[in-house]
Amino acid sequence: MNMEKLLDTGLAMISAYGLKVIAALLIFFIGRWVSRRMTLLIVRLLRKKKVDETLVGFLENVFYYTLVVLVIIAAASQLGINTASLLTVVGAAGLAVGLALKDSLSNIASGVMLVLFRPFRVGDFVEAGGVAGKVVQVQIFNTVLNTADNRRVIVPNSSITGGNITNVTANPTRRVDLVIGIGYGDDIPHAKAVVADVLAASEGVLKDPAPVIAVHELADSSVNLVVRPWVRAEDYWGVYWGLTEGIKLAFDREGISIPYPQNDVHMIPVPSDAV
DSSP states (O other): OHHHHHHHHHHHHHHHHHHHHHHHHHHHHHHHHHHHHHHHHHHHHHHHTTOOHHHHHHHHHHHHHHHHHHHHHHHHHHTTOOHHHHHHHHHHHHHHHHHHTHHHHHHHHHHHHHHHHOSSOTTOEEEETTEEEEEEEEOSSEEEEEOTTSOEEEEEHHHHHTSOOEETTSSSEEEOOEEEEEOTTSOHHHHHHHHHHHHHHOTTBOSSSOOEEEEEEEOSSOEEEEEEOEEEGGGHHHHHHHHHHHHHHHHHHHTOOOOOOOOOOOOOOOOGGGO
16 A cells, blocks of 8 residues: 555656656747747847847847846746756856856957947958958857958957957058069159059049159169059959059060069189189
């Protein structure tokens, strides 16, 4: 009889706790699905309000993980766990984990700084954290960049805020800096006029500010001209390569030399009686 009562009690406990476990699992999985749907809804609303894409990507991560934590607490409560005590334990554990993972917390703080101060936006081409690439997304811990050769690089946020940040596309215009060498025997005014004609024929070169063409240096083997036209940021490399080729072809047509480093060797005859 006692065995039957014990068995009935065990079955009752298994039934009761089994239902709680099932309910907790349902809360977790359904809650996580709802969290993702709510996060997507919030992202749509932010984009509809034309919020900056950098901030949208960051808030998407914050909203989602915050909702997931709330779902976990709700599931734990369904199991009969005292959530107040759980939060106390989690807080203490969080302090210990935070000390152990100070670099991760530094990345979170750096991510907040990137969103607040906005040294760059999604779509900008930057040089930061030792990487040059187009910004794809600013996440809680990392910033995602696509390099010029289409590699995806994940850079820790602390590496970005801890060093220099160069935003290549922040301004609408850029200056192209070229150094062109001509021979010491070439006509400098004529060479400058040829360069000016090449600049005038280039569609990407802006008229304002006016290009600069000047003698920059009397080098060992050449007279170096500095050529500095202004272009739209998106036209930079096209103009850079086009002018480099165009100036070389124009100099060839006009007979203007582009010297290269060379050494003159003088042979001094030695008298036979000195050997």
